[in-house]
Amino acid sequence: MVKLLYQTNSYLNEFPATVVAVDPEQNAVALDCSAFYPGGGGQPNDTGVLVVDREDLAVIRARRDGEHLWHVLDSSATLPESGQPVIGRINWPRRYALMRTHTALHILCGVVWRDYGAQVTGGNMDPLEGRMDFEFATLRADLVGEIEAKCNAEIAASRDVRVKILPRAEAFQIPDLIRTKINLLPEGIQEVRTVEIVGLDLQADGGTHVANTREVGRIRVTDYKSKGAINKRIYIAIE
Ligand SMILES: [Zn+2]
Numbered sequence: 001m002v003k004l005l006y007q008t009n010s011y012l013n014e015f016p017a018t019v020v021a022v023d024p025e026q027n028a029v030a031l032d033c034s035a036f037y038p039g040g041g042g043q044p045n046d047t048g049v050l051v052v053d054r055e056d057l058a059v060i061r062a063r064r065d066g067e068h069l070w071h072v073l074d075s076s077a078t079l080p081e082s083g084q085p086v087i088g089r090i091n092w093p094r095r096y097a098l099m100r101t102h103t104a105l106h107i108l109c110g111v112v113w114r115d116y117g118a119q120v121t122g123g124n125m126d127p128l129e130g131r132m133d134f135e136f137a138t139l140r141a142d143l144v145g146e147i148e149a150k151c152n153a154e155i156a157a158s159r160d161v162r163v164k165i166l167p168r169a170e171a172f173q174i175p176d177l178i179r180t181k182i183n184l185l186p187e188g189i190q191e192v193r194t195v196e197i198v199g200l201d202l203q204a205d206g207g208t209h210v211a212n213t214r215e216v217g218r219i220r221v222t223d224y225k226s227k228g229a230i231n232k233r234i235y236i237a238i239e
Pocket of ligand 1: 206
């Protein structure tokens with residue numbers, strides 16, 4: 001099973017690894033460990049390079065498949081062989097932008113739940129922009145402005161963001177996690193990774209986050225729209 005380095009250190013952007021499998025059909029390489037985020041939970045996968053014999057091979061996509069994390073190489077790259085040592089290096093400006101964006105979306109979730117009691121129903125992100133859907137009956141411009149100001153107050157409060165990996169039974173005892181539908185996790189998953197914005201938000205989450213809310217910068221609500229009677233979408237940009 002591949003060791004997922006980003007799960008415990010989201011700031012790791014370069015790492016040594018060994019090729020454990022290759023897939024010529026996809027032009028992809030699986031490593032024994034990786035800091036590449038394979039995508040999921042609304043956060044896109046990382047891109048970057050694998051350095052093999054001092055040559056940079058572009059990683060255009062990363063993807064999780066069972067025990068492997070596949071690094072799909074640019075079609076011009078020659079595949080390394082199983083057993084070969086490599087250095088992985090992720091596209092850090094892109095990843096760091098996604099970390100800031102992901103934490104910003106959790107701040108938004110936390111504020112909307114704490115102050116308006118509205119649950120999240122979905123979300124998605126690109127570097128420095130994202131959207132979230134909430135169970136909101138009405139959403140007006142003044143309310144949206146208020147939400148934006150409250151999110152930026154949480155950034156200014158410099159709240160720490162803590163990641164933990166808990167045994168399933170322990171995670172299932174935490175009321176905040178039950179609210180976020182942790183009970184939908186498949187039976188086979190024995191450990192639950194949690195991301196806590198201390199004093200604001202706690203979720204089961206597999207993504208990469210900044211260590212403190214102040215790193216997010218500034219959140220601007222760029223748009224909002226109705227997606228149904230009780231479903232409202234909020235769009236944000238990170239500055
Ligand atoms: Zn998340």
